[in-house]
Amino acid sequence: MEIVFEYVMRGVMEVFFTADGAFDWLPLAMVFGGLMTGIAIGATPGLNGPFAMALSLPILIWVFGVNDEALLPILGFLIGIMKGATVGGAVPAVLFNTPGTPDAYLTTLDGHPMTKNGQGPKALKVAHFSSVCGDTVSDMVLFVAAPVLAVLIESILDLPEKGALIILSLSFMAAVAGSSPMKGFIVGVLGMLLALVGSTLSGNGPRMTFGIVELGNGLPLTAAILGVLIIGEVFIGLEEEVRKKVRKFRSAVATPLGDNTFAWPERRKLLPRIGVSALIGTAIGALPGIGTTLAATLGYDVARRFSKTPEKFGTGIPEGVAATEAANSAVSGANLIPVMSLGIPGNFAAVFIILAVESVGEFTLGPHVFRFTEIKVIEDYGTIINNDLVIAFAMFTLMMLANIMNWTIGGAFLRSLGILVKVPKSLMLPVVLLITLTAVYAQDGGFIGVWVLLIFGLIGYVLKRLDISILPFVIGFLLSPRLEEYIRGGYSASGGDGLFLLKSPLAVVFIAASILILVLANRRRKIPEEA
């Protein structure tokens, strides 16, 4: 226990102090900046957290570099955006009946009627309070669950089982992330195939590079992921701009303000409702691939079903806003559980956290992080310590900092965003394109990076137009190298036994489960079509 405390303390110190013991304001400032950016982005219809994370990551790397010292400021900003955007999403939903994201739709159900009744500011207070509560609960679960899960995994799972677990999570993601499990599965496999380009562990040199030596170490990661997520979106935007599909936003209803106090007794009364929703959100968030929308829907539904006055839902009551906002915000922390403990990202925010960690410094995510190595100071050699674990606790500290700032200043900032900002696409698209192209050219292998960015942009565009979820594609692309490492390693460590994956009972269970999930998901989706 003492050693856990020691590591936690070192993680906290890592955030606040530089190596030579001076107070370090930078990570604090970065969390603050990220949080404010996130709230503003979340409050802007058409923009969302992952989008902002994707755009700021290359800029952050350009500013801070890729040394170990750059990691915490960069992560601080990204975590700030992630948390801010979750909270900010309530603003347009409540004030303008314009949900910026699908999960915010449920916030409009009670939030906008409250605005019409002159209780707009109160609705925002409720949204903020429940959102931050949900987020904090979820973080607490993350702080405990991730290390415990990681330690369990490391002690129980061997190479074949780890490989089988990745297969299981990929098939789960394919089954839940999009509209069709089979389509999700196919694009997931496509992502995995594209990740095969480059060097192998076989020692026979690079494969599938078509003689392009720059691809020897694989398709550039940042270019590929920004391409499919950002450039695909830009292509869609350009097309819509050409077709002049300009959507008109309803303007805010100017209603005389009523009683907008949201005092402690009322907050306390809402707490049980928030607690239930937060737990629902956390449980859903911990499963990879399931988004915030389901959490919000479930949170709202459960709240209404167990309410003594279900008929009041939808007429503008704080309970409705609290139930949705607590649930969708609780997803964000728990979503990091599979990332921190397994290195498997469950949503786009997690993808960008992984991308940051892979690009910057020595730290990598995965079960090995939570090894409580005994800390020893050895003469002439320095300190023996599991530095990854210190960084992990520093990351948790950054998240708590973001929560504290969110509690204190976030609410006021949120309520100040009374105007609906709509960035015209004709302005936004070129800027986004320029930033992405420059960033990729500078950091990810020059023109090769640019080409990969554009080609993956095209892939993203086609997937969007075919209404196929991009998440399985991205996750497949990200996890494929690790899967290969486990499978190849498991095979050779077994002494070249072709059936090594089926010799471990746990691996067999994982693989059977992944097939079952796909079959069941396919069958479930088919029934409504036939009916």
Add this chain to the structure above:
Amino acid sequence: MKRLTSLACAAVIALTASPAFADWAPKGPINFWIGFGAGGGTDTQARALAEELEALKGWRIIPENKAGSGGRVMAAQLKDAPKDGQTIGLAINSTFDFPAGKNINIDDFTFLTMTAGSQMAILARADSGWKNLDDMVAAAKSGTNIVWANWGDQVQAGAELVARHYGINVNHLRGKGGKSAVNALVAQDANVGWGGGVQRPLVAAGELVILAAAEPSRLVQAPDTPTLIERGVMETGLGFQFLLVGPKDMDPEAAKAITEAVHTVLKNKDSKTAKFVTKQYPPGPLFTSGDALLKQLRANLVANQEMIQLVK
């Protein structure tokens, strides 16, 4: 070897006196390619070196990681890079002198200088209870499945040599980069592993033990543990050296100027690079350069031809 080093040093000092190359200055930034991923020994060393060369010479140096296939992904690109001295790379000798890479030929490069050498060791977890190679061999003979973590053909062949010498069977586990083998050991994915230098803190902490040394001489951290050469397993060591390399026919003035600048940094005991190298790759910096370096690499190539048959 020692004589070669001092000869090379003398040559460098002699060259320092001639004014011709002192005038060489890059016409733009120098691209400094690193043959391995971020965070490893090559990377840390290269970035420190880049920083201190910039401070020393006022050149602008841009380090960039080009990891993969034991430095060969970087080397394949370096081969066709401009020869004006503004593109150089840091990798290890086996990137060039171990003949497994189909598209890497020793004649396609200009070898500038060594910077440091490995502390190659056979490692096991301390909780295995093994104290030396004999304990591991005994365990293997009594049925323990040996999974041996490595990062490339050369060291895998070395593991195979050990296995054949003692008549045991080992399964190989391949990872990317020197750190992966140590990670595999600690994560219990393997029970034996190679370490080139990254094992230092873990050995010092008592997490890992050195079963045998694979250098020509015993290791700094295990002065009482015999080498594989002493044991009669092999005639040469498996150790590697870090090499600073340019493309073939690189501007000779640039090559001299860069080599001299690197040596200046390495000789300064207070420099970040020298401190890192001395700590991680004791006894400290190596200075073999130019023709002496090329001669040694050619000799390695011949010796390695025989060993490669073992991985096939």
